[in-house]
Amino acid sequence: MTAWLNIVGIGEDGMDGLTPVTRATVEQADVVIGGERHHGLTPNLKAERIAWPSPFDALIDTIRTHRGKRVVVLATGDPLWYSVGPKIAKSFEADEVVFHPQLSAxxxxxxxxxxxxxxxxxxxxxxxxxxxxxxxxxxxxxxxxxxxxxxxxxxxxxxxxxxxxxxxxxxxxxxxxxxxxxxxxxxxxxxxxxxxxxxxxxxxCVAGDGAQVLPLMGLPDDVFASDGTMTKQEVRAITLAKLMPMRGAVLWDIGCGSGSVAIEWMRGARDAVAFGVEPRADRIALATQNALALGAPRLTAIQGHAPESLAGLPKPDAVFVGGGLTEQTFQIAWNALSSHGRFVANAVTLETEAVLRDLHSKFGGQLIRLSVERAEPVGRLTGWRPAMTVTQWSLVKS
Missing domain, CATH: 3.30.950.10 (Tetrapyrrole methylase, C-terminal domain)
Incomplete structure (x- = not known):
C-alpha cells in the first residue's frame, strides 16, 4: 500500500524549518489536521484544514474518513516523543504512514x-x-x-x-x-x-535541609498514610521483585489497602498502571491520598470485593493478592493473566496459608516464608521485635 498519511513535526520556525521533502509533502496535501497553533505556523496552504477533534480520542476516526486522500497531521516537534505519533502508529498499517520528525522540545x-x-x-x-x-x-x-x-x-x-x-x-x-x-x-x-x-x-533539583529523599521502589512505611494494615517495606520489596514492574504493564492489586504495592508498581516502571480492589471505603481514601502524594496518580481504586469487582478490568500482566485469597479468585485472575504474567499472594493467617499450600500443590510455583525483625526500644535498652511471618506463593504463567 502507498503511504497516504504523513505525520509532520513542526517547530516555531514553521514551514522554513522543514526539510524540502517534508515541506513539499505539506504543500501538496489535500487535508491538513492540527491545532490552532499548527495551522498558524503553516499559512498559504491550499489543503482543507481540520482542527483537532474534541474529544481528542476522535482523531483516529477523523483521519480514517479521509483515507485515500493526501493527509498531513501536524504535531509539535517529534511526533513519536510524547505526542500523537504512537497512537496513530498503532491504528494504521506501517506502510500507510510516514513520520517526519522535527527537533523536540x-x-x-x-x-x-x-x-x-x-x-x-x-x-x-x-x-x-x-x-x-x-x-x-x-x-x-x-x-x-x-x-x-x-x-x-x-x-x-x-x-x-x-x-x-x-x-x-x-x-x-x-x-x-x-x-x-x-x-x-x-x-x-x-x-x-x-x-x-x-x-x-x-x-x-536542589535538596534543602530535611528534603524528602526517596527511592523509586523500597519506600519506607512511614511515607504511607495507613491504618497499620499494609504490606511492610521488606516484604513489599520481595513482593515487587516477584511482580516485576515493566513499562506500560497492568497490575491488579486485590485487597490493596493503603495502596503501597500498587503505588510502588507504578513508581517502578514508566507508564505502568494499577487497579486496586478494596472493600473498605476508608482504605480506598488512604490509597488515593498516597497515590497523589507519592507520584502515582493513575492508580484506579475500586471499592468492592473480589472476585466480583474484577469483571471488566483490563487484562493484567501481574496480579497481587495481599490477603484473603480464595481458589475462585485465583482461578479468575490466573485465567485473565497475559502470557508470562506474574501472580503473587501473601498470607499472614493460618487459614489463608492453608489456601496457598493447597494451590501450590496443584499449580506449582514458589512457596516461601518471610520473617523480619526490627530493632526497637525495650525499656532503656534495645531488642529485636519480630513482625508477623508472611507466607508467599508466586508463579509465572508460561
Missing part, C-alpha cells in the same frame, strides 16, 4: 540549558496530573518537562517546595526555537513568573 531545552539528554529525565505532565513527576525528584536530578499550560510551572514549584526542594532552579521557555522565544528563571520557593500558555520547563 526536550532537545531544544537541553540545548538551551547545556545539558546532556543522556543524563537527565524527560517527562510529560501535558494533560496529565503534575504529581507524575514526584518519583523523579531527588538531589541533583535534572528534569525536562512538557507542560499543560501557564499554570504548570507554579504547580511544579509548589510540589518541589513541599518536599524540601524549594532551592531548586526552574527555567521556563516559551516559543522555543522561534523568533518569539522567551525565558524565565527562578527558584521554586520564590516562583512568581507569569509565563506563556505554551511553554516547556527545565528543573535542577
Amino acid at each position: 526536550f532537545q531544544w531545552l537541553a540545548v538551551r540549558m547545556g545539558w546532556s539528554l543522556a543524563d537527565l529525565e524527560t517527562l510529560t505532565v501535558h494533560g496529565r496530573p503534575v504529581q507524575q513527576m514526584v518519583p523523579f525528584i531527588r538531589p541533583n536530578a535534572r528534569l525536562l518537562l512538557l507542560t499543560t499550560g501557564a499554570q504548570t510551572p507554579s504547580e511544579v514549584a509548589e510540589i518541589l517546595t513541599a518536599r524540601g526542594y524549594g532551592a531548586s532552579r526552574i527555567t521556563v521557555f516559551g516559543a522555543l526555537g522561534g523568533d518569539r522565544e522567551t525565558r524565565f528563571d527562578g527558584i521554586a520557593s520564590q516562583w512568581n513568573h507569569v509565563v506563556p500558555d505554551f511553554n516547556s520547563m527545565a528543573v535542577e
Whole structure:
C-alpha cells in the first residue's frame, strides 16, 4: 500500500524549518489536521484544514474518513516523543504512514540549558496530573518537562517546595526555537513568573535541609498514610521483585489497602498502571491520598470485593493478592493473566496459608516464608521485635 498519511513535526520556525521533502509533502496535501497553533505556523496552504477533534480520542476516526486522500497531521516537534505519533502508529498499517520528525522540545531545552539528554529525565505532565513527576525528584536530578499550560510551572514549584526542594532552579521557555522565544528563571520557593500558555520547563533539583529523599521502589512505611494494615517495606520489596514492574504493564492489586504495592508498581516502571480492589471505603481514601502524594496518580481504586469487582478490568500482566485469597479468585485472575504474567499472594493467617499450600500443590510455583525483625526500644535498652511471618506463593504463567 502507498503511504497516504504523513505525520509532520513542526517547530516555531514553521514551514522554513522543514526539510524540502517534508515541506513539499505539506504543500501538496489535500487535508491538513492540527491545532490552532499548527495551522498558524503553516499559512498559504491550499489543503482543507481540520482542527483537532474534541474529544481528542476522535482523531483516529477523523483521519480514517479521509483515507485515500493526501493527509498531513501536524504535531509539535517529534511526533513519536510524547505526542500523537504512537497512537496513530498503532491504528494504521506501517506502510500507510510516514513520520517526519522535527527537533523536540526536550532537545531544544537541553540545548538551551547545556545539558546532556543522556543524563537527565524527560517527562510529560501535558494533560496529565503534575504529581507524575514526584518519583523523579531527588538531589541533583535534572528534569525536562512538557507542560499543560501557564499554570504548570507554579504547580511544579509548589510540589518541589513541599518536599524540601524549594532551592531548586526552574527555567521556563516559551516559543522555543522561534523568533518569539522567551525565558524565565527562578527558584521554586520564590516562583512568581507569569509565563506563556505554551511553554516547556527545565528543573535542577536542589535538596534543602530535611528534603524528602526517596527511592523509586523500597519506600519506607512511614511515607504511607495507613491504618497499620499494609504490606511492610521488606516484604513489599520481595513482593515487587516477584511482580516485576515493566513499562506500560497492568497490575491488579486485590485487597490493596493503603495502596503501597500498587503505588510502588507504578513508581517502578514508566507508564505502568494499577487497579486496586478494596472493600473498605476508608482504605480506598488512604490509597488515593498516597497515590497523589507519592507520584502515582493513575492508580484506579475500586471499592468492592473480589472476585466480583474484577469483571471488566483490563487484562493484567501481574496480579497481587495481599490477603484473603480464595481458589475462585485465583482461578479468575490466573485465567485473565497475559502470557508470562506474574501472580503473587501473601498470607499472614493460618487459614489463608492453608489456601496457598493447597494451590501450590496443584499449580506449582514458589512457596516461601518471610520473617523480619526490627530493632526497637525495650525499656532503656534495645531488642529485636519480630513482625508477623508472611507466607508467599508466586508463579509465572508460561
